[in-house]
Amino acid sequence: MRTTPRTRAVSDTALFLGPAIVLLAIFFVAPILVNIVVAFTDMSQTLDFKDFPTTKQFNKLGKLDDEALLGIELRRSFYKALMLTLVFVVLTLGIFNLTFALILGLTTTALPDRMGAFFRAVWLLPRMSPSVVYALLWLWVVDSTERGLFNQILMAVGFEPMNLRLDHPMAVIVVANGLIGASLGMIIFTSAIRSIPEHLFHAARADGAGPFSIIRHVILPALRWPISYITIYQALALLVSFEYIFLIMGPARSTMTMAMLSYTKTLAPQIGGGQYAYGAAIAMILIVIGILVALAMWRLTNMKALLQRPRIEVR
Amino acid sequence: MAEIELRNLSKAWDASVAVDGIDLTLADGEFAAILGPSGCGKSTTLFMLSGVYTPTGGEIRFDGAVVNDVEPRDRNVGIVFQSYALYPNMSVLQNILFPLRFKQVDDADKRAREMAELVQITPLLDRRPSQLSGGQQQRVALARALVKRPNLLLLDEPLSNLDATLRLTMRAEIRRIVTELGVTTILVTHDQLEATTMADRVICMNAGRIEQTGSAEDLYLRPDTLFVAGFIGSPPMNLLAVDPSAAGLRLDVDGPVTLGLRPELLRAAETGVPATVSHVEPMGRETLYTAQSELGQVRFLEPTARPNWAFGDMLKLAFDPADTLLFAPDGQRVPDAHATWKDLAHA
Numbered sequence: 001m002r003t004t005p006r007t008r009a010v011s012d013t014a015l016f017l018g019p020a021i022v023l024l025a026i027f028f029v030a031p032i033l034v035n036i037v038v039a040f041t042d043m044s045q046t047l048d049f050k051d052f053p054t055t056k057q058f059n060k061l062g063k064l065d066d067e068a069l070l071g072i073e074l075r076r077s078f079y080k081a082l083m084l085t086l087v088f089v090v091l092t093l094g095i096f097n098l099t100f101a102l103i104l105g106l107t108t109t110a111l112p113d114r115m116g117a118f119f120r121a122v123w124l125l126p127r128m129s130p131s132v133v134y135a136l137l138w139l140w141v142v143d144s145t146e147r148g149l150f151n152q153i154l155m156a157v158g159f160e161p162m163n164l165r166l167d168h169p170m171a172v173i174v175v176a177n178g179l180i181g182a183s184l185g186m187i188i189f190t191s192a193i194r195s196i197p198e199h200l201f202h203a204a205r206a207d208g209a210g211p212f213s214i215i216r217h218v219i220l221p222a223l224r225w226p227i228s229y230i231t232i233y234q235a236l237a238l239l240v241s242f243e244y245i246f247l248i249m250g251p252a253r254s255t256m257t258m259a260m261l262s263y264t265k266t267l268a269p270q271i272g273g274g275q276y277a278y279g280a281a282i283a284m285i286l287i288v289i290g291i292l293v294a295l296a297m298w299r300l301t302n303m304k305a306l307l308q309r310p311r312i313e314v315r
Numbered sequence: 316m317a318e319i320e321l322r323n324l325s326k327a328w329d330a331s332v333a334v335d336g337i338d339l340t341l342a343d344g345e346f347a348a349i350l351g352p353s354g355c356g357k358s359t360t361l362f363m364l365s366g367v368y369t370p371t372g373g374e375i376r377f378d379g380a381v382v383n384d385v386e387p388r389d390r391n392v393g394i395v396f397q398s399y400a401l402y403p404n405m406s407v408l409q410n411i412l413f414p415l416r417f418k419q420v421d422d423a424d425k426r427a428r429e430m431a432e433l434v435q436i437t438p439l440l441d442r443r444p445s446q447l448s449g450g451q452q453q454r455v456a457l458a459r460a461l462v463k464r465p466n467l468l469l470l471d472e473p474l475s476n477l478d479a480t481l482r483l484t485m486r487a488e489i490r491r492i493v494t495e496l497g498v499t500t501i502l503v504t505h506d507q508l509e510a511t512t513m514a515d516r517v518i519c520m521n522a523g524r525i526e527q528t529g530s531a532e533d534l535y536l537r538p539d540t541l542f543v544a545g546f547i548g549s550p551p552m553n554l555l556a557v558d559p560s561a562a563g564l565r566l567d568v569d570g571p572v573t574l575g576l577r578p579e580l581l582r583a584a585e586t587g588v589p590a591t592v593s594h595v596e597p598m599g600r601e602t603l604y605t606a607q608s609e610l611g612q613v614r615f616l617e618p619t620a621r622p623n624w625a626f627g628d629m630l631k632l633a634f635d636p637a638d639t640l641l642f643a644p645d646g647q648r649v650p651d652a653h654a655t656w657k658d659l660a661h662a
Contacts, residue, residue, distance in 0.1 A: 197398065197400070199396045199397075199398055199400040200400050200402065202362070202365070202367045202394075202396070202400065203394065203396060203400035203402075204402075204413075205365075205366070205367055205387040205388070206365045206366070206367065206387050206392060206393070206394045207388075207413050207414040207417070207459070207463075208387070208388035208414055208416075208417030208418065208463070209388070209413075209416075209417060210388070210417075213416070213417070217402065217404075217405075217413070218402065221402070221403070221404035222403075222404075224404075
């Protein structure tokens with residue numbers, strides 16, 4: 001059979017885009033749809049449900065009492081989770097994923113090449129090691145006894161040992177997540193700094209700029225897009241991240257973010273899990289928040305322009 | 316404005332020597348060009364003058380004061396880069412104002428606008444560099460380099476990114492602006508036409524050393540070294556390794572030498588060196604021939620658009636002995652030494 005150019009174009013499109021569309025549909029779109037459906041049921045651990053559609057789960061969210069978790073009364077656990085998520089995302093993103101990553105990018109590019117590469121590799125190590133190992137190291141660092149690394153340091157300089165997990169739980173998860181998360185920004189910022197033409201630095205120096213003026217007027221403007229990208233990407237990643245929080249803090253109320261709450265309500269049977277529909281409702285709210293955050297940043301950083309055409313002005 | 320002096324200036328990276336002990340003095344307000352092939356150390360010299368690179372040996376003096384360890388910002392040097400190096404996130408006006416941020420200047424905006432007027436870019440002040448043509452970017456770069464009233468202006472291959480017509484205009488334009496301001500200027504280029512047309516004095520560099528310093532005419536007619544003889548001029552000078560015992564050739568010196576003779580100083584005549592034309596290149600106003608002669612392969616130029624000779628033609632090439640140059644085996648020209656051909660003596 002002879003093919004017309006039009007059918008040919010359609011079949012080519014299907015051939016090239018098909019696999020990607022199928023993968024997206026199976027692994028991204030379908031789970032979201034399933035999650036939305038489940039959120040409007042009363043599905044429990046046995047995977048069966050009687051009511052559909054029902055907004056029962058969402059009504060539960062705002063309730064004063066939530067006795068599901070180990071039978072302990074948790075007041076407004078959902079609103080608390082919202083606040084903890086906000087604090088966790090903003091602090092980790094602001095202090096580590098952006099600022100600290102930028103400092104790492106700036107310092108390792110200012111060092112001689114080999115030394116810079118060495119330090120970057122060191123910062124990448126935790127990413128390469130299993131999460132459990134990383135979490136175990138942190139547990140040792142923040143151990144409340146005198147054996148903990150942090151406490152050993154405190155005592156060496158004359159302070160009393162502290163129980164960080166109990167007294168500053170948020171700080172522990174922000175630092176633990178931040179130190180590992182900064183490496184992504186570091187890599188992206190490093191390559192962006194490297195791509196700034198060297199003559200711009202020479203010109204700035206000849207024009208009289210010192211190191212801080214060069215950072216402000218030459219480097220930071222060139223990092224506008226990488227910073228936008230890291231902000232959006234990491235904000236979304238942090239919203240749903242619970243791996244290290246769970247491994248280091250367990251189901252502690254003090255660090256029960258949205259993602260942690262959704263997890264404990266569903267997949268942690270020994271501590272009151274198995275409420276699939278309730279967990280799905282929380283997850284659905286996370287998805288909505290994620291979409292809103294992405295859209296807001298999209299507008300705020302003019303990300304559309306970045307994706308439309310090359311924004312690198314190389315001369 | 317300043318008098319610039321380089322004394323035994325060197326720059327080396329690990330094992331490789333980029334600049335190998337150069338001496339140079341520039342008078343206040345002089346326009347000099349450093350000319351040389353890629354990798355000869357000319358840009359390195361420029362970056363040492365601007366303070367971007369620190370010399371590994373020797374001294375740089377501005378008005379007698381050693382500035383080797385003076386930070387770029389304290390040297391008051393303006394520099395125009397080959398790629399212009401404009402800040403892409405700033406407007407034209409902000410680019411020009413940038414060097415004044417780091418100086419206590421009251422009338423910064425006025426000065427920037429005056430400079431924009433001088434380089435004729437006033438209508439473009441609100442644009443971004445990406446919205447400018449190559450020629451306009453180059454004017455902005457020039458204004459930015461000049462706005463702080465530098466002691467020394469450095470131009471690093473400023474015309475090499477422009478098309479041929481614009482290059483011609485900008486050559487004259489840069490010369491006009493620099494003369495108007497009377498600033499000491501060093502132009503770095505690999506283009507001999509650019510060097511000879513713009514500068515008062517040409518400094519020819521090769522392999523990190525200064526080969527010769529002089530006027531365009533000096534370098535063209537009286538090259539001190541074999542390198543300068545071969546580098547300056549297009550088509551290049553005929554450089555023939557000749558044996559003094561060769562029949563027909565008479566030399567003022569003993570021993571093997573290289574004979575240099577410009578293509579336009581060779582002409583077809585009744586008597587002279589026998590040669591056979593092997594290649595003809597009509598170049599518009601003139602015609603360039605390549606011929607196999609008894610002295611070796613030579614090029615000669617005739618000022619006619621239509622070729623007088625064709626492939627395979629046999630002819631005799633004559634020259635004025637005074638036009639010949641002789642170079643010793645170490646590459647240095649032997650002063651007042653010339654060559655002649657047996658027939659020419661009778662001619």
